[in-house]
Structures are given as structure tokens and as C-alpha cells.
Amino acid sequence: MLGTTFLLAIRSIARHKLRSFLTTLGIIIGVAAVVTMVTLGQATTAAVQKSISSLGTNILQVRPGQGFGRGGGGPQPPNFKPEDVDAIAHQIAGVTAVAPQAQSSTTAIYEGANWSTTINGTTRAYFEVQPWPLTSGRTFTEAEEQAGKAVCIVGSTVAKNLFNGGEAIGARIRLSGISCDVIGTLSTRGQAGFGGDQDDVVIMPIKTVQRRFTGNRDIRLMLVGVDDAYSTAAVQASIEDLLRERRNINGSKQDDFNIFDTAQISNTLTATTNLLTQIVTAVAAISLIVGGIGIMNIMLVSVTERTREIGIRLAIGAVAREVLTQFLVEAVALSMLGGVIGLLLAQVVVGILSALGGLPFLFVPEINLIAFAISALIGVVFGYFPARRAAALNPIDALRHE
Amino acid sequence: MPSNAPGQAAPIISLRGVTKIYGEGATAFKALKGIDLDIAPGDFVAVMGASGSGKSTTMNILGCLDVPSSGTFLFRGHHVETLDRDQRALLRRKYLGFVFQGFNLLARTSALENVELPLLYRGDAKKERHEAAMAALEKVGLDKWWDHTPAELSGGQQQRVAIARAIVTSPDVLLADEPTGNLDSERSVEIMELLSGLNRDSNITVLMVTHEPEMAAFARTIVHFKDGLVERIEAQHHQGERVA
Numbered sequence: 291m292l293g294t295t296f297l298l299a300i301r302s303i304a305r306h307k308l309r310s311f312l313t314t315l316g317i318i319i320g321v322a323a324v325v326t327m328v329t330l331g332q333a334t335t336a337a338v339q340k341s342i343s344s345l346g347t348n349i350l351q352v353r354p355g356q357g358f359g360r361g362g363g364g365p366q367p368p369n370f371k372p373e374d375v376d377a378i379a380h381q382i383a384g385v386t387a388v389a390p391q392a393q394s395s396t397t398a399i400y401e402g403a404n405w406s407t408t409i410n411g412t413t414r415a416y417f418e419v420q421p422w423p424l425t426s427g428r429t430f431t432e433a434e435e436q437a438g439k440a441v442c443i444v445g446s447t448v449a450k451n452l453f454n455g456g457e458a459i460g461a462r463i464r465l466s467g468i469s470c471d472v473i474g475t476l477s478t479r480g481q482a483g484f485g486g487d488q489d490d491v492v493i494m495p496i497k498t499v500q501r502r503f504t505g506n507r508d509i510r511l512m513l514v515g516v517d518d519a520y521s522t523a524a525v526q527a528s529i530e531d532l533l534r535e536r537r538n539i540n541g542s543k544q545d546d547f548n549i550f551d552t553a554q555i556s557n558t559l560t561a562t563t564n565l566l567t568q569i570v571t572a573v574a575a576i577s578l579i580v581g582g583i584g585i586m587n588i589m590l591v592s593v594t595e596r597t598r599e600i601g602i603r604l605a606i607g608a609v610a611r612e613v614l615t616q617f618l619v620e621a622v623a624l625s626m627l628g629g630v631i632g633l634l635l636a637q638v639v640v641g642i643l644s645a646l647g648g649l650p651f652l653f654v655p656e657i658n659l660i661a662f663a664i665s666a667l668i669g670v671v672f673g674y675f676p677a678r679r680a681a682a683l684n685p686i687d688a689l690r691h692e
Numbered sequence: 693m694p695s696n697a698p699g700q701a702a703p704i705i706s707l708r709g710v711t712k713i714y715g716e717g718a719t720a721f722k723a724l725k726g727i728d729l730d731i732a733p734g735d736f737v738a739v740m741g742a743s744g745s746g747k748s749t750t751m752n753i754l755g756c757l758d759v760p761s762s763g764t765f766l767f768r769g770h771h772v773e774t775l776d777r778d779q780r781a782l783l784r785r786k787y788l789g790f791v792f793q794g795f796n797l798l799a800r801t802s803a804l805e806n807v808e809l810p811l812l813y814r815g816d817a818k819k820e821r822h823e824a825a826m827a828a829l830e831k832v833g834l835d836k837w838w839d840h841t842p843a844e845l846s847g848g849q850q851q852r853v854a855i856a857r858a859i860v861t862s863p864d865v866l867l868a869d870e871p872t873g874n875l876d877s878e879r880s881v882e883i884m885e886l887l888s889g890l891n892r893d894s895n896i897t898v899l900m901v902t903h904e905p906e907m908a909a910f911a912r913t914i915v916h917f918k919d920g921l922v923e924r925i926e927a928q929h930h931q932g933e934r935v936a
Contacts, residue, residue, distance in 0.1 A: 294812060305800065602796050605757065606810045606857075607785020609778040685757050689796065 292619070299620040302592075303627065313588040314628030316581020317668060321632025321661045323574035326639045328657040331567035333640075333649040335560050341480065342556040346420030350526055351550040352378075352512040352533070367546035369508035374536060378512065379415075382528045384520030387415035389513040392496050394503035398452060399464040405451040409442075409465060409492050411499025419515030427459045427474030430495050438497035443474035445489040465492065468502050522551055578664065581628065582672035589621050589676035600680050601688025614681035621673020622666055629665025633658055702769065703730035704864060704897055705754060710763035712749050723749040725920040726763070731913075733864070736891045736898045738908035741917030748869070750917065751901055755788060755867045756780040768864070785813055789858030789866045789896075793873040795850040797842040803829060803853045804838040810861050828856040832886060848879035852886065859890060866890065868900040872907055884910045 303310045354367045372390065379388040392411040397404050414429050416422075427443065434441050442463070449458050461472045470492075479488040500507055516525045526549050533547055534540075593600070600613060637653070644651045712724040724746045731737055741747040752758035753765060756772060757780075765772040767783070775783065784790075789810075797806045807825040816824070829835045832852040842850050851871060858866055868887065872880035888910050891898045900911065908914050909928070916923040 598796065599798055602798065603809070603813075604781065605755075605784065605790050605796075606813060607781050607783075607788075608813050609781045611778075612813060686752055689792065 292615070295616055295619045296623060298616065299623040302620055303624055309588065310624060310627070313584050314581065314624055314631065316577055316584050317625050317628030317665050318581075318632040318635060320574045320576075320578035320581055321629050321665055322635040322639060323577060324571055324664075325633060325636035325654075325657055325661050326643070327567050327570040327574070329636070329640045329652050329654050330643055330647075330649070331563045332654055333644060333652045334563050334647075336652070337649055338559045338563075339556055342552055346515075347553060348516040348518060348522060349419055349552050350514040350516060350522065350529065351552065352514060352529065352547060353510070353550070354547050356544065356546065356548060368537070369510055370512060370547075371507055371509065374533065375509065375512060377532060377536060378514060378529055381532060382525060384517045384525045384528075386515035386517050387418040388515070389413055389416035389419050390496055390509040391416070391511040391513070392499050392504050392509055393511075394499060396466045396492075396503070398448060398492060400452040400461060403452050403454070405448060407445075407448050407490050407492055409494055409499055409503060411494050411496035411503075413496055415515075416493070416513065419513045422479060423477050424474045425477050427472070429474060435495045435497060438495055438501050440468055440470040440498055440502070441473045441494065442470045443476060443493040444472055445476050445491040445493075446478040447487055447489040448492055449475050466503065470494065522553070526551060578668055582625070582668040585621055585625055585669060586672040586676060588624075589617060589673055590679070592620070593617065593676050593680045596680075597683065597688050597691035600683050601685050601691065604683065604685035605689060610681040613683075614677045617677035617680045618670065618673050621677065622669030625665050625669030625673070626662070629662045632665065633662060636661075701733055703766075704733040704768055705729070705731040706764075706766040707750075707753075707760075708764045708766075710750075710753065710760040710765060712746075712753065712758070713761045723920055724753075724760070727920075727922055729915065729922055731897065731899065733897055734891070734895055735913055736888065736911045737900065738911035738914045739899065739901045739917065740903070740905075740908055740914060741923070745917035746920040747901055747917040751867060751869060751899065754865075754899060755790065756784050785810065785861070787864045789861065789863040791851070791854050791858050791866065791868040791871045793870040795842070795847070795854045795874070797850055797853055797857075799843065800841055802839050802841055803834060803845065803856075806842070806853055807856045807860050810857060814861065824860055825856070828860040829853070831859065831890070832856045846879075847875050848882060851875065851879075851883055855883070855886060855890075859894065859896065862894070863896065865897045865899060868898065870901050870903065872902070872904065877906075880904075880907060 352370070354369050356367075370390070375388050375390045379385060389412050394409045394411075395406070396409050397406050413435055414432075417424075417429050424443065425446075429443065430439075430441060433439075442465075444452070444458060444463075452458070452463060453461065458472050458475050462469050463472060464470070476489065476491075476493070496509075514525070514529065516522050529549055530545065534545065537546060539545060603613060603616075636658075641651055643649075707727050707729040710724055710727040710729075711722065714721045714723055727746070727750060729750075739747045739751065749758070753760055756767075756775075759780075760773050763773070767787070772780070772783065797803075798809070804822070804825050807828050808821045811821040811824055826835055826838065829838055832855050834849060834852050834856065837845065837849065837853075842853070845853065851874075855866075855871075866887070871887070872883050875883060884907055887898055887900065890896050898911075900907070902908050912928055914926040914928065916926065
């Protein structure tokens with residue numbers, strides 16, 4: 291009986307195609323908006339977390355200056371020196387390794403190919419504090435680091451553009467007039483969470499870079515690895531105290547350096563994404579309610595239009611519950627139709643926006659299921675009143691209705 | 693004498709002191725002022741009377757579409773006036789069939805599906821529904837038109853479909869409210885012959901409201917209403933013999 295009722299409902303909806311479509315528009319938009327936003331939110335969060343975890347967790351970035359957004363005027367705060375690196379590595383408990391960095395821009399030349407890239411001078415510790423495996427070759431030896439040898443490890447973008455798939459290890463490339471032996475190639479890391487190609491880099495011993503490129507002993511960035519057993523926040527506080535002491539910052543004077551926990555980026559971005567998702571979901575919820583009212587309205591019209599039909603059904607012997615079910619099923623079928631169209635629309639929109647935003651296409655079964663269930667529920671809630679009205683009709687009056 | 697002729701059998705319908713009052717207080721209108729009426733099983737009754745005489749109100753009560761304000765209504769010996777809305781609906785579904793002046797078929801729905809409708813509520817399986825509905829359409833001579841919608845059928849054909857719908861459940865009583873009111877005289881006679889045939893061959897008790905004496909002539913019994921009361925009951929033996 292319910293199957294037949296459902297078929298009748300579909301037929302009655304099909305009879306008024308345009309009207310049914312317009313009625314379900316609110317549901318379509320609401321469902322599509324909810325599913326799109328939640329899916330994109332999850333895709334963004336996943337992408338951010340992936341790029342953060344590729345940077346490595348339990349890493350503190352220590353930079354001179356007052357951090358993002360602050361600073362401004364005043365003299366440039368001094369860069370770090372190699373002694374600062376040693377102090378942090380040896381005096382603070384919970385630090386696994388400290389990788390200093392000194393950077394310079396250059397053009398790399400190999401045979402006919404040339405490529406503009408960044409030179410990153412660091413130590414072997416760079417590969418200890420973060421997961422970034424080599425695909426071939428090796429990292430620096432201690433002797434090479436101490437002597438400041440011209441050896442380099444190339445990122446995958448550089449390798450692709452210089453060697454074009456050919457053998458890189460053992461090749462001698464020229465960087466701003468300096469010959470350099472390639473001893474290793476890095477695995478592909480992808481885009482950074484905030485743009486920029488992490489693989490467009492040549493890594494050399496820091497002494498080499500300081501001597502041949504920057505011409506000073508300055509260190510612009512330290513990556514500090516934190517032991518899992520220690521609290522990142524506690525280690526961060528210890529480093530802050532140590533650096534204040536070493537840089538003679540006393541009393542209430544502000545730090546002229548900043549320590550950044552990479553996990554914070556992830557948390558901030560996730561919180562922002564969640565807030566955005568919640569706002570759009572609230573708007574979509576309003577759209578769903580408006581859609582429900584639309585369905586209630588059209589069902590009331592339908593009940594009035596079909597008063598005679600209801601009269602016939604009642605005279606023939608339909609009990610109130612059967613008439614109620616008929617109109618309720620019709621309202622639910624209408625709202626579920628809107629739900630299905632909304633879900634399909636959401637996949638299309640998610641596909642387009644994911645492609646535009648460079649995000650992976652996600653299908654989140656839970657949110658699709660929930661959105662569909664909500665669309666059905668709207669049909670029940672907003673269809674009940676018109677259906678009750680139909681079921682309560684007096685058969686004599688209904689049959690006389692013109 | 694035919695076996696289904698009104699005889700000494702217990703009445704299928706029995707009204708005692710039935711009144712119907714619309715409204716309350718000073719504006720109350722007494723549509724029925726105390727009806728006593730017995731209808732024998734297998735009878736063919738024509739109900740006549742001017743508008744406002746109470747015949748339609750009586751038919752609504754007999755059709756279990758309305759309840760009396762006071763008095764008793766026995767159907768096959770059971771009290772109907774105490775039944776609630778849904779119980780009366782089930783009684784209609786099982787024992788009554790309706791034919792209306794305006795045909796009242798579902799628009800944009802095939803003749804077959806219209807006839808199947810009461811079986812749908814009875815919960816019959818699809819195959820049985822089809823077979824019973826086709827059999828009913830055959831009885832009214834429209835089995836070849838089963839897939840036509842009301843808009844594609846003439847008035848006479850529509851009323852035949854409505855009759856098929858009324859008899860598809862093999863009801864005890866067929867209530868017809870001016871079934872020929874919208875038809876020309878030739879179609880009217882055809883419909884009346886169909887109803888007489890069903891009354892005679894299928895042993896269905898027929899209650900029919902009509903304004904036209906020519907149509908009432910097909911009945912065995914004519915009940916005249918006047919001012920909310922039964923004025924007189926007229927037995928037409930010659931007619932019974934003629935159709936027999």
C-alpha cells in the first residue's frame with residue numbers, strides 16, 4: 291500500500307513539474323549549500339593538515355623579529371649566530387636537533403638548462419627535525435659541513451628542470467659561478483599550505499652558503515625539533531628565556547625574535563574553516579526552513595485543488611489515516627526530490643570549487659546522508675499540517691466542492 | 693416471484709425516529725423531523741421529493757457519510773449511529789457503493805485505475821485488482837475502454853465507469869445520487885437498465901435519488917419525501933414484474 295502511495299505521489303508531482311521544481315528550490319539550495327560547505331571545509335582542513343604534517347610536527351620555528359603582523363618600525367633585530375644554535379641544542383632539555391638556515395637566491399645552470407631557485411644552507415639536522423626523505427644519494431657528512439664543501443642536494447622541481455629525468459647524482463651544476471656537486475635528490479613535498487613550491491630549492495651546507503653567497507655568519511631561521519616526551523610549549527618557553535638572556539632583553543622589554551609552533555597554523559586554519567562552515571550551515575538551515583514552508587504552502591494549495599478527489603476517496607471508504615498518509619508521502623517525496631537534486635548539485639559544485647582551489651575532490655558519505663535525511667524530515671514536518679487538513683475534510687462537503 | 697424480491701426477510705436498512713438538525717439555537721434548521729424507513733435486501737428504491745424535503749440528508753445518513761442527530765440506524769441489524777468516522781469509512785468500504793450525479797471520477801486517471809481505487813483501500817494485490825476491475829468494466833460494457841481517462845469518455849461512459857467502481861467490491865447496497873441528472877434521456881435509460889440489471893442479477897440493493905418520474909419507474913419501491921418526513925411509500929409491482 292505504501293509503495294502504491296509513493297508511486298501515486300511521484301505521479302502527482304510529475305503532473306506539475308515546474309511547480310514542483312520551484313517548490314523544492316529552497317530545499318535544493320539548502321541541501322546543496324550544507325553539503326558543499328561541509329565537504330569543502332573538510333577538504334580544506336585535510337589539505338592544511340597534510341601540508342602541516344609534511345612540514346613536520348613538534349617543530350618550533352625561531353626567527354628574528356616580532357612575528358607576523360607586528361614589528362614595523364625601529365632597527366632590524368639582529369639575526370642569530372651559530373653560537374645560538376649550539377646553545378639551544380645543548381642547554382635545553384627536550385630538543386632533539388636544531389637546524390639553522392641561511393638562504394640566498396640564485397640561478398642554477400646545468401649544461402644548457404638554467405633555473406632560478408633558492409639556496410637553503412643548513413646542516414644534517416635539517417633532515418632530523420622534519421620528515422623529508424631523499425629519493426637518491428645522501429646528505430652531507432660532518433666533514434663536508436665543517437669544511438664548507440660545495441655539495442648540494444636538489445629539490446624535485448629543480449631536478450626536473452635541470453636534469454629533465456636524467457641522472458642527477460654526481461652531476462656538477464653551477465650556482466652563481468660556483469661549481470657544486472649534486473650528492474642527493476629530495477622527494478616531492480608539494481605546495482606549502484600558503485602557496486610556494488617547497489620543492490624549488492637547492493640545499494647546501496650552511497657554511498658553504500654563508501661563505502660563498504651571503505658573506506656573513508647570520509642565521510635567519512632555526513628549526514628546533516622537540517622530543518615527543520616533552521611539551522612543545524615548555525620547550526618553547528625555555529628557548530624564549532635562553533634567547534632573551536643571550537640577546538640581553540631584560541625586564542618588560544618585548545622579545546625581538548619569535549618562536550612559532552607549526553601545529554598552531556593547523557589549529558588556526560581549522561578553527562577558521564569550522565567557523566565559516568558553521569555560518570554557511572546556519573544560512574543553509576534557514577533556506578531549508580523556507581523550503582519547508584514552500585512545501586507546506588504548495589501542499590495546502592494541492593489539498594484545496596484536490597478536495598473533490600479527497601471526497602471521492604473518503605466516500606469510497608478511505609479512513610482518515612490513509613488520506614493523511616497519501617498527502618504526507620507526497621510532501622516527503624517532494625522534499626526528498628529536492629534533497630536528491632540538492633545532493634547532485636552539491637557534488638557538481640564541490641567538483642568545480644575543488645578543482646579551482648587545488649583541493650582533492652571529496653565525497654563525505656555522512657553529510658550527504660544527513661542532508662538527505664533532513665530533507666525527508668522537512669517533508670514530514672511541513673507536510674503534516676496540510677495532510678491533517680486533507681484527512682479532516684468532511685466527505686459530503688468535499689464531494690460538493692467545485 | 694424472483695428470489696431477491698422484497699419479502700418477509702429482515703430489512704437490510706432500518707431507520708427509526710431519525711432526525712437531523714443543522715445549527716444551534718434560534719438558527720437551528722430541522723432537516724429531518726423523524727424518519728421511519730425499512731428497506732428490504734434486494735430492493736430497488738427510488739427516493740423522490742422537492743429540494744429541501746430531506747431526501748439528500750437521508751441519503752447521506754444511509755450512505756454513512758453523515759450521522760443522525762437522534763434516532764437509530766440499523767444496517768444489517770447493527771447500530772450505525774454510534775460508529776465513529778473511521779468505522780463508518782470501513783463500513784462504506786466493505787458494504788456500500790456510490791454513484792454520483794457528477795460522476796466524480798479521478799481526472800487524468802484511466803478507467804481501470806478509477807475502478808481499482810476501492811480495491812486499493814481494501815489492500816488487494818495488484819493482480820486481483822486488475823482482474824476484478826476488468827470484470828467490473830466488462831459488466832458495464834466498457835472493458836475495451838479501460839485505458840481511457842475520463843476526459844476521453846462521454847458522460848454516459850463516465851457514469852458507467854463510476855458504476856463499475858461502485859460494484860467492483862461487490863457491495864450490499866448501491867447508493868446513486870441522481871445518476872442520470874447530467875445525461876440525455878437515451879443515456880439515462882441505458883444507465884437505468886444497467887442499474888436494474890445489477891439489482892436483479894447481482895442481488896445488489898439499490899437506493900437512488902431522482903427527480904424524474906421516468907427514472908423512478910424503473911424502481912420497485914418509491915419513497916416520497918416532504919418537509920423532512922416520509923410522505924408515502926409506493927410499491928410498483930408491475931415494474932418489478934416487467935424487469936423480472
